[in-house]
Amino acid sequence: MASDSSPGRNNNGPSSPDEFASSPIGNTYSSPATRTRRRRRSTTPLPYNTPPTNQSRFATSESTPTTTPHRTRHHVSTPSSDGGPPPSSDAGDDIDEATPTFVWGTNISVQDVKAAIQMFLKHFRDGQSQGSEIYEEGKYMKGIHKVLEMEGEWLDVDARDVFDYDVELYGKMVRYPLEVLAIFDIVLMDIVSLIQPLFEKHVQVRIFNLKSSTTMRSLNPSDIEKMVSLKGMIIRCSSIIPEIREAVFKCTVCGYFSDPVVVDRGRIGEPTSCLKQECLAKNSMSLVHNRCRFADKQIVRLQETPDEIPDGGTPHTVSLLMHDKLVDAGKPGDRIEVTGIFRAMSVRVGPTQRTVKSLFKTYIFQFDEAKIQQLKELSKQPDIYDILTRSLAPNIWELDDVKRGLLCQLFGGNALKLVSGASFRGDINILLVGDPGTSKSQLLQYIHKLSPRGIYTSGRGSSAVGLTAYVSKDPETGETVLESGALVLSDRGICCVDEFDKMSENARSMLHEVMEQQTVSIAKAGIIASLNARTSVLACANPIGSRYNPRLSVIDNIHLPPTLLSRFDLIYLILDKADEQTDRHLAKHIVSLHFENPESTLHDVLDIATLTAYVSYARKHIHPQLSDEAAEELTRGYVEMRRRGNFPGSSKKVITATPRQMESLIRLSEALARIRFSELVEKHDVTEAFRLLEVAMQQSATDHSTGTIDMDLITTGVSASERMRRENLASAARNLITEKMQLEGPSRRLPELLDELKKQSSFAEVHLHDLRNAVAELASEGFVVLHGDSVRRV
């Protein structure tokens, strides 16, 4: 039945006319008797009107689609694939001639597409609901109901759903969007008027989320009139332009109002004479602005994002025409993805410009699936930790443990906020102390490049206000404005501070709050604010006197207050050991840099883009929790660390770990789990965290006189053994003074006392300033009076 209504053209569409006729939704059309057939030969090409697409030829020709579907036949230019017999059945029936409508210039039948769209809209179900609830309404039927309830104007259709349901429909939609979308709209309106015949608004379809998005660079003439999806950054928005949709004219002679004239191909056909039979005055019609219908339009310029620009190129731009609800949907600076039809617009003479007509846009800024898959594959590699370590600043060799620490900092731990309001930071702070020329700054620069929101400052140039936030006065209005400094700007990123030791006292004190509370408080010029500064601090400092003196403690080597120092989770000493091996390595490296192709020397490492993607994916999506096993290990390890300070039989109390270290350990283990893309912190993460901490502490918190780890070195700057030595010296001095000096007697000079003290075997190496310190301590007890170098017993 359906086949004889076919004129013998065999279309290669997805559903043949037979299928179409037998399909359940095809019911309205399946009976040829009720069909009104009309054949319209049209040689005009498809009208290219502007959206909304409802005024397309389909909408105009099928005024009442539900009851009397007309079929319009358009000029078919493609030769049919088989020269079938001429439509003999139509011979005697010159009015009722059933010819499938083809999309002009193609062999796609409108009916097929229509049927496919109806099938899709009515029967598409989400993956989750599929199978379980067959009787449940499809995803888009629900959507339509919702639109009707909300009196919305559009229905969002996920292009991936279309793809999943009907690959060929998707293909047609992408290749012939104007036509297919117009049919989409008609089908949608059919359904809408079936459900709610009195619904007045026009509902449009908006497609989004195409399978693949094109880069702006690869757009070329062959993409014209195709549906494309583009990512980019809005750089300019025009103001809203009213665009005429329907015009009404009034006869200036008789006052007759014309019917609304619809825009056709961007033009309004102004009637040349009054349409009223009685009047028919020539050139009398004038536009009545108040009765015309306008739609919003906006022109937006979209620019390539920096990562798509090749070396030595400048970003490309594309103009977007936004209509109706999309107007003002984005501001300059937003990163968006738009789906639309790529069209060329003629500009006066010859050359044309590129525009994308926007259909739907989403603010997605996400990884595409292939990339995620790739990253996940990567994370499954057993030695991912080592690969990442290797890939981190591959041109700086060795320092592997430092790199591991930095890696942990990049991934970060979990921030925790308790109900009580107490919060624990997840960011790991690292301090690098070391000799000049040990590539500290290069490490810093590298991390700065990798980190998603890194800020790089130098301690020498930064003041407290420059780092945190400051209030400035607007020179024109006199208003006070709060401006963010480096730490606030690197919220959720890493703030790299070079030459930390050169920073002013004032600026450093601001860091106390930032590094533990992660906020910056401002109380200035009437503005009281607390700004978030959830940033990891990566600082590097040079020792005093430019070279690290291993005899002195870290505190003495870099003049940093212990309170600040203890806020760093990891402190690494990067010392330049006079080691021929490393020197040779350096020499080799530099020679090869100069005489060989530098790229070829690196292998088996991830490039910086992958590394960045890996880090940001992990930071965003992986939030590891402590497993019971790991928690136990943490407790055990911590207790053991504490115990290490109490040697049996030793009276000195050495603190080897503090609660701050405990927190650091948790953060480090979480970061290590993140590196593996694991949601669970496991035992070996904790073990590695202990190792990292120990390596860092061994370098910085080792008491050089005893060789044990002593947290007092960090927290107070004085090790326990040093403290004991001082106590001994003080008591010896006290004994000496009690022995040798009279109460209220003549004063004696310190060097004399030193000489006498040196006679005692255990104090042979005492320095004058040590003695002075000891005597000063006695003086504070009121035992002696110290005047310059002279001591008097009171």
Added chain:
Amino acid sequence: MVGPMYDFLANPLGAVRSTFDKAIGSESDPSSFDGKDWGAVDLFRHFLFDQARLSQVPILNGATINWIKPNTLVRFRGMIQDMLGNELYVGAYKDGSAWRTNKFMDISQCPVEFNSPDMRLWERRLLYCVPVPGLSSWAESTSEVAVNMCMDSTSEQRDKRRRMDIEVVDHNDFPVSGDEFEYSPSAKRMKEDPKNEGPCSSHAILPDVNRDSLPCLVKIYDSPESELKLNDVFEFVGVLTFDSELPSEKVDQDEFSNGLCDDVSVNLPPNKVPRLHCVIHRKLTGYDFLQNSPPTEPKPHLVKEAREALLRHLTSILGNDGVAAHFMLLHLLSRVHARADNVAVGKLSLNLTCISKEIASVFGTKLNIVIKNLLPFTKCIPLTMEYLNTAFLAPKKDYQINRLIPGVLQLAEGSHLIFDETCLETGTLDSVGIENTRLLKALIELQKVEYDFQYYKMEMMADIQILILSEGKSNILPADIIMPFQPSSSGSSEAVPAEVLEAWRWYLATVRSMPHTIESDMQKVVENDLVTARQADRSLGSQDFSRWLTMGRLISASFGETSLSLEHWQMVKELERLRIDRLK
């Protein structure tokens, strides 16, 4: 066939058309020419290079623009200053039954409906090119036809004017009323005194048309994107269209009232910026700027002679300071030849210290002249507080006009910059100044310039030789080599014969482009030397080693050799020793 049927120079479009007709006759489907050439370019290449007629093609510049006829073949040498994206055009269309092409033309003569099968849309790239910044007068290109054109202005003037012009072009988005240009055929208009034009437009038109430095909008057909990069110096040969007839009033103001119109013609009216439809382009190297092409083969004795003479000359210019002259020679030969991470390998910036204002007034200008005479692109910037606080060093994207506003640091590869820090006085830097010093530091340390795209910044690679004259060590511009300058005389200023200068230029261009390697046994020697040096002095770091190796490379290159020899490596160490002695 007896000679070509068409005149390539006067009627290049004829050649394009006839090849198209021939190609379409055999192929019959124009879609096969999408993004391809049908043989026209080969014909031109044969004409220009195989028949060596390139020199007959007139050069397009401010002086010649007034007498070159539109739609003829011209040459333009310039730097790609901005990329204006791609443009679609009606490439081929059916006129009745015959296919016609619009390639290499501005105006499409097709009345056909859009997107009909009788029309093919093709794509071309738009590049905004300017004469190379800081082009020395000797490197000005002249063609046989243009020899009689006098060019009397000094380059300094040109610099100044160029900046001015760009400003005029850039901010020139006021609507120009059409009646001034209408109906005057270009040939006629050129003979007219420009002052006859309307009062409102004259000040905008005058500096653009009559000037030495003329920008050009180059349209590139069918070439891979990676071939042409920003800041590259190219020679474009193509069809000139300079149509003052094209209506230049703002188009479609109702539609694009917000100036979002993409069309470049709004900001670059065709009567101010000529269009060049490029047929053939080639990248220019230092060689191409030499006037008479000298022997390309670097014969050892020629290289050595040139080296000796140049070094002697530099020594006498520098007041008989031989060590400084050596370093100067190496500095002039340096270029970035590789990059690894953040390290630009091969750069050798030089900071001559101990130069007071008085010494600078004696030697500064002389040095400037010498360098201008030797290198094709040079610039001298006196660094003052005011300059730092006001200059636009980094190029900046202006989204209002959709153009990249050039900054001082947008320079072609291989440019030479002199920073005269002797006139710098104490003062306060404002935010612009701090940004500028940051840019300068990044340039000298990493050879990168950050371009400001408003929403983000983009780092562009640069290869710029930097010479700093300062009293003490410059902290704004931390150079690779700090060289205390110790002249013993006031320096000579003898005139150098032109052919000698030419030989020196040839020497510098040749030596700079030579490849370089190191033998494995020499590599061992160098490594051992570095290790021993570091064992002796712990303060030596990778920067010092890098400097030595760069110097080694340059010294052996300066003798025209392609691999490092022990003798030259010893020279490096000796030079360094002399320099360190002076620093003490």
